[in-house]
Amino acid sequence: MSSRTFVRCERLFTGLEDSARHDQTLVIEDGVFRYVGPTAQAPEKQPGDTQLDAGSHFVMPGLADAHTHLVFGNARSEEDIDFWTTPEFRALRGLFFAQRVLAAGYTSVVVPGDAGNCSISVRDAINAGLFTGPRIAASSNVIANRHSLNDWFPEHVGTPEYVTGRLCTTRESQLAEVRRQAKAGVDCIKIAMDGTHFREDGTHIAAFTQDEISAMVDEAHRLGKKVVTHAYGKEAVMYAARAGVDVINHAFFADEACAEAMLKSGSRVSPTLTFLRNNVEFSAEHEPSVGSGYKAAQLRVIEVAKKNLRKLREAGVPFVAGSDSGFAVTPYGEWHAREIEILVDWIGFTPAHALRIATSGTAALLPRGHLLGAIEAGRKADFLFVAGDPLADVSVLQRKEAIAAVHLDGRAVRIEERSYDPWKVTHLGSLKWTEVYTRERVREMR
Numbered sequence: 001m002s003s004r005t006f007v008r009c010e011r012l013f014t015g016l017e018d019s020a021r022h023d024q025t026l027v028i029e030d031g032v033f034r035y036v037g038p039t040a041q042a043p044e045k046q047p048g049d050t051q052l053d054a055g056s057h058f059v060m061p062g063l064a065d066a067h068t069h070l071v072f073g074n075a076r077s078e079e080d081i082d083f084w085t086t087p088e089f090r091a092l093r094g095l096f097f098a099q100r101v102l103a104a105g106y107t108s109v110v111v112p113g114d115a116g117n118c119s120i121s122v123r124d125a126i127n128a129g130l131f132t133g134p135r136i137a138a139s140s141n142v143i144a145n146r147h148s149l150n151d152w153f154p155e156h157v158g159t160p161e162y163v164t165g166r167l168c169t170t171r172e173s174q175l176a177e178v179r180r181q182a183k184a185g186v187d188c189i190k191i192a193m194d195g196t197h198f199r200e201d202g203t204h205i206a207a208f209t210q211d212e213i214s215a216m217v218d219e220a221h222r223l224g225k226k227v228v229t230h231a232y233g234k235e236a237v238m239y240a241a242r243a244g245v246d247v248i249n250h251a252f253f254a255d256e257a258c259a260e261a262m263l264k265s266g267s268r269v270s271p272t273l274t275f276l277r278n279n280v281e282f283s284a285e286h287e288p289s290v291g292s293g294y295k296a297a298q299l300r301v302i303e304v305a306k307k308n309l310r311k312l313r314e315a316g317v318p319f320v321a322g323s324d325s326g327f328a329v330t331p332y333g334e335w336h337a338r339e340i341e342i343l344v345d346w347i348g349f350t351p352a353h354a355l356r357i358a359t360s361g362t363a364a365l366l367p368r369g370h371l372l373g374a375i376e377a378g379r380k381a382d383f384l385f386v387a388g389d390p391l392a393d394v395s396v397l398q399r400k401e402a403i404a405a406v407h408l409d410g411r412a413v414r415i416e417e418r419s420y421d422p423w424k425v426t427h428l429g430s431l432k433w434t435e436v437y438t439r440e441r442v443r444e445m446r
Contacts, residue, residue, distance in 0.1 A: 013060040062372075063397070064109065065109045071090040081163075115141060141177075150192045191230075193229045206236040213239050274336075322362075383407050384403060
C-alpha cells in the first residue's frame with residue numbers, strides 16, 4: 001500500500017454543503033481523497049504515512065474559473081490578441097500565466113475560445129508532467145459569423161487563420177469546424193452567438209440562426225465535446241438554450257422565456273461580470289475605453305444585467321463562475337475571485353452558494369469534472385489553505401496573502417512569482433500615443 005497523507009482541518013468547507021465542518025481529517029492516497037470525515041473516526045496512521053495540520057487555516061476545494069483566456073496575454077485590444085504574437089509564443093506565454101492563475105488558488109480553468117491549438121498545447125504539457133499548472137479544459141478558435149464577436153476586424157481584413165475567430169458562414173463550414181476542433185483534441189467549443197449588431201430598437205441580433213446553432217451543438221455533443229457561447233442578447237440566449245448549449249456566457253438581456261428554455265435544456269449561465277465591473281471602475285479618463293463610450297455602454301449593461309441575472313437565479317437556472325481573465329483590466333492571477341463577490345453582491349447568492357458555484361459547480365465543466373471541485377472521498381485532492389473565512393467574507397479570496405497554500409493531487413505546489421517585461425510580453429502593439437496633440441490640446445494639458 002502506498003503512503004498516505006493525513007490532513008487535520010479545524011474548519012473544512014467541502015464545496016458541497018452550505019456550512020463549514022469542524023475537527024475533520026482528510027486522508028489522501030495517490031492524489032485522491034480516500035477519507036473525509038470526523039477526526040475521531042479517521043483511519044489509523046501506518047508507518048510511512050505523513051501528517052499535515054492546517055492549523056487555523058480555512059480548508060476548501062481549489063477554485064475553478066469558467067472563463068479564462070490563457071493566450072490573450074492581458075490584451076489591451078483585439079489587435080493585441082490576434083496580430084502581434086505567433087501561436088508558439090502565445091502558448092509559451094499562456095503556460096507562464098497559467099501558473100499565475102494556479103498561484104491565486106485556481107486549480108481548474110476553462111478556456112472559452114483560443115487561437116489554433118495553443119491552450120491544447122498548454123494543457124497537454126501540464127498533463128504530461130512537464131510543468132506545474134492548473135487543470136485545463138482547452139478550446140480552439142471561436143466559431144464566428146458575420147457581425148458576431150471575434151469577427152471584429154473590418155470586412156476588408158476578414159478573419160485570417162491565425163486569429164481567434166474562425167469565420168464560418170455556411171452550414172457545411174460550421175459543422176466542418178466543429179469536427180476539426182474535435183479531432184484537434186478540444187474539451188469545449190465556443191460559438192460567438194452575437195456581437196455588436198443591433199436592430200433599430202437597440203436589441204442584439206443573433207449571428208447564427210436556430211437551425212445553425214442547433215446543428216453545431218448536436219454535432220459537438222455527438223463527438224463528446226461541450227459547447228459554450230458568447231451571448232448578450234435575448235435572441236442569442238434563446239437560440240443557445242434551445243440548442244442545449246452547456247454554458248451561456250453573459251446572458252445579460254435574458255428574460256423569463258430564456259429562463260424557461262435554460263431550465264428545460266440544462267444550460268448553465270456564466271455572467272462574467274468581472275470584466276465589465278473592472279472596466280467601469282478602473283479605466284482612467286485618458287483611456288480609449290472612456291473616450292470611445294465603451295465604459296459608459298458597459299455601465300448601462302451592468303444595471304440591466306443585475307436585474308435579469310437575479311431573475312435567472314430566482315428561476316433556478318444553474319450558474320458557473322468566470323472572470324474573463326486575460327485582458328488589461330482582468331490580468332491573470334489578480335481578479336478571478338471577484339466574480340464570486342459579484343455573485344453575492346449583485347446577483348443575490350449567499351456566500352456559501354457562491355463558493356459552491358466557484359468550486360464543484362464550475363469544476364464540473366472540466367473533463368472528468370465529477371472528480372474535481374469538492375473535498376469528498378473519491379475525488380482528486382485539489383484544495384487550499386486560506387487565511388480567513390470566505391463564508392463570512394468572500395472577498396478574502398482576492399487577497400494574495402490569504403491563499404496560504406495550494407495543493408494539487410494532494411501535494412503543495414510552489415509557484416515562483418517572477419516579474420516580466422510587459423513591453424516584450426503583453427504590450428506588443430504599435431500604438432504610441434492615445435492623444436492627438438493639437439495646439440489647443442497641448443495648452444489644455446499645460
